[in-house]
């Protein structure tokens with residue numbers, strides 16, 4: 438693996454290898470000194486052209502836990518406002534002596550362009566509505582910790598599928614790992630084209646959650662137009678929200694995941710968000726371990742965990 442840009446086409450062997458390493462790193466993070474020297478002397482750059490709390494901070498923590506140095510680019514305080522292009526920005530940061538670049542960008546495909554321009558590994562931390570592969574890894578790690586594997590699990594991904602890079606990355610990774618994935622949402626928030634996608638669609642959440650082992654809730658992406666295609670948020674909640682009533686109808690061992698940030702009271706009720714079967718904070722913790730596994734794989738760490 439030279440880059441991590443997408444989960445589409447990643448083999449089961451690669452995914453399982455990353456998950457095995459991520460689980461080992463999760464155990465490292467439980468130690469009194471949660472750090473290994475694997476990437477000492479390496480420098481990792483985080484390049485976020487869109488806002489982030491979880492992804493940006495957990496990549497930073499993951500790099501430091503592997504003893505790498507980090508440099509951070511922040512779009513709002515950068516020379517972008519003076520007209521510098523994406524390519525010149527990337528070449529400039531690269532010239533400082535960077536071994537790997539992590540990029541989040543609003544434009545689909547931006548990480549692929551960086552991979553063409555630079556001779557270092559690129560990690561996609563989210564490109565438009567397209568892909569968010571490390572989110573999928575941390576989600577699969579969280580589900581594996583709960584159920585042992587994803588093989589045969591019924592997973593409903595619910596909400597603004599059309600604008601969700603998380604839904605795309607999760608769908609490909611989860612199905613490759615043996616899960617049966619259903620994408621659930623109002624017709625206006627389901628994808629228009631799904632040729633070759635390893636999932637079915639449904640507009641009926643109540644039917645989809647009846648036998649689901651995992652219900653994965655998504656935020657309505659108002660910044661990408663997701664809020665303008667249904668009558669109102671209360672109407673959305675009534676039909677597609679994880680209300681207390683719907684939660685009470687899930688299978689006893691079913692769990693709820695959410696990539697964050699959550700809109701409590703819209704796609705997830707306050708009570709469900711705080712329930713022990715909502716694994717949202719476990720997902721966040723696993724984000725550090727999953728990203729350690731990715732950095733380790735791409736930079737060829739030379740030390741035992």
Ligand code: CP
Pocket residue numbers: 488489490491492493563572696697698
């Ligand atoms: N899940 C996720 O990508 O969160 P952030 O936007 O806070 O990074």
